[in-house]
Amino acid sequence: MGYDSQLRIPIIELPLMNSEDMVRGTDKWQSLCKRVREACENFGCFEVVYDKISSHLKEETFSSIRQFFDLPLETKKKYVNPKPYHGYYEVLGLLSSLSESIGLEHASNFNSLKSFSQLMWPNGHDHFCQSISTMMKQLEELSEMIGLMIVDSYGLGEEAAESFLKHYMLLRLMKYLAPPSGEYTNALIPHTDKCSSALLCEDQIAGLEIETKDGQWVKVFPSPGSFVFMVGDILMAWSNRRMHAVKHRVMMKGKKDRYSFAAFAIPVEGSIIKAPKELVDEDHPQVFRDFDYTDFFNFSYSEEMRYFDSSKKLFVYAAQPIN
Ligand SMILES: O=C(O)CCC(=O)C(=O)O
Numbered sequence: 001m002g003y004d005s006q007l008r009i010p011i012i013e014l015p016l017m018n019s020e021d022m023v024r025g026t027d028k029w030q031s032l033c034k035r036v037r038e039a040c041e042n043f044g045c046f047e048v049v050y051d052k053i054s055s056h057l058k059e060e061t062f063s064s065i066r067q068f069f070d071l072p073l074e075t076k077k078k079y080v081n082p083k084p085y086h087g088y089y090e091v092l093g094l095l096s097s098l099s100e101s102i103g104l105e106h107a108s109n110f111n112s113l114k115s116f117s118q119l120m121w122p123n124g125h126d127h128f129c130q131s132i133s134t135m136m137k138q139l140e141e142l143s144e145m146i147g148l149m150i151v152d153s154y155g156l157g158e159e160a161a162e163s164f165l166k167h168y169m170l171l172r173l174m175k176y177l178a179p180p181s182g183e184y185t186n187a188l189i190p191h192t193d194k195c196s197s198a199l200l201c202e203d204q205i206a207g208l209e210i211e212t213k214d215g216q217w218v219k220v221f222p223s224p225g226s227f228v229f230m231v232g233d234i235l236m237a238w239s240n241r242r243m244h245a246v247k248h249r250v251m252m253k254g255k256k257d258r259y260s261f262a263a264f265a266i267p268v269e270g271s272i273i274k275a276p277k278e279l280v281d282e283d284h285p286q287v288f289r290d291f292d293y294t295d296f297f298n299f300s301y302s303e304e305m306r307y308f309d310s311s312k313k314l315f316v317y318a319a320q321p322i323n
C-alpha cells in the first residue's frame with residue numbers, strides 16, 4: 001500500500017466546555033459536533049486544537065517524561081501492573097525493538113502518582129506528580145467533552161448521554177529510539193487501539209502515521225499546540241461501525257529520539273458494549289453482538305491472538321454472522 005503525501009487529517013478547534021462558544025444544544029455546539037462526527041467516520045481521527053492546555057504545561061509534562069525514561073532500567077522495572085498494556089515495557093521487550101513505554105492508571109490523582117514517584121525516585125518527585133496530574137485532569141475533561149459531542153452528533157438525547165459508556169483513563173508515556181541506521185524504520189507496529197478513544201501528544205519529533213480507509217498511509221504532523229484524537233475499536237463497535245477505528249503506527253528516522261504520551265479512554269470493568277437502538281436499523285444492521293469489554297480486552301492480548309492483525313481482532317471476537 002502506498003503513501004498519500006498530500007492528505008492531512010481534519011483540524012478542529014475546540015473551545016472550553018461551557019465557555020460562550022461551547023454551550024450544549026446551541027448551533028455552534030451542533031456544528032462542532034457534526035465536524036467531530038464526520039472526522040471520526042471518515043478518518044477515525046482528527047487534530048484537536050485546545051487552548052486550555054497551555055504550551056507551558058506541555059513542556060513541563062515532557063520534561064517529567066524525559067526524567068522518567070532517564071532512570072536506570074532496574075528502577076523502571078520495579079513498576080509492575082499485570083494488566084496487558086498497563087505496565088512498563090522495556091526496549092527489546094514484547095512491543096518493539098525501538099520503543100519503551102509505561103502505563104499509569106489514576107494519573108490525574110496526585111496522591112496515586114506520589115506512590116509511583118516514591119517507587120522511582122528516593123525522595124519521590126512532586127514536580128513530576130504535579131505536571132502529570134494537571135495534564136491528565138485536563139485530558140480527562142477534553143476526552144469527556146468529545147465523548148458527549150459524539151453522542152450529541154447522533155441526536156441520541158439525554159438518556160443516551162447519561163448511559164454512554166463509563167470510562168477510566170490510562171496514561172501511557174512513550175519513548176522511541178532513533179533507529180541505529182538513521183533510516184526510516186517501524187517503531188510501533190500498525191494497530192487499532194483496544195479502547196474507546198485516545199488523545200495523543202508528541203514532542204516535536206514526527207513519526208505517527210495513519211492508514212486511510214482506502215489503504216493509503218498518511219504522515220501526521222500535528223502542530224506543537226495540538227493533540228490527535230483517535231477512534232478505537234470500542235467507539236467503532238458502540239457506533240455500530242459508523243465510526244472508523246483508525247489503524248496507525250510509528251515510523252522513526254533521523255538521529256533524535258521521540259517522546260509522546262497518550263490518554264486512553266477505557267470502559268470500566270463490567271461494561272457491556274452495545275450500540276444504541278437508534279443506530280441500528282434496516283440500512284445499518286447490527287454489526288457486532290453485545291459483548292463484555294474486559295473479555296474482549298483479554299482476548300485481544302491472549303497468546304493465540306498475539307500476531308493476528310490488530311484491526312481484525314474485534315471482528316473475529318464479536319462480528320455477527322451475515323445471514
Ligand atoms: O506514540 C504515538 O504517537 C502513538 C502511540 C500509540 O499508538 C499507542 O500507544 O497506542
Ligand SMILES: [Fe+2]
Pocket residue numbers: 191192193198248
Ligand atoms: Fe495506538
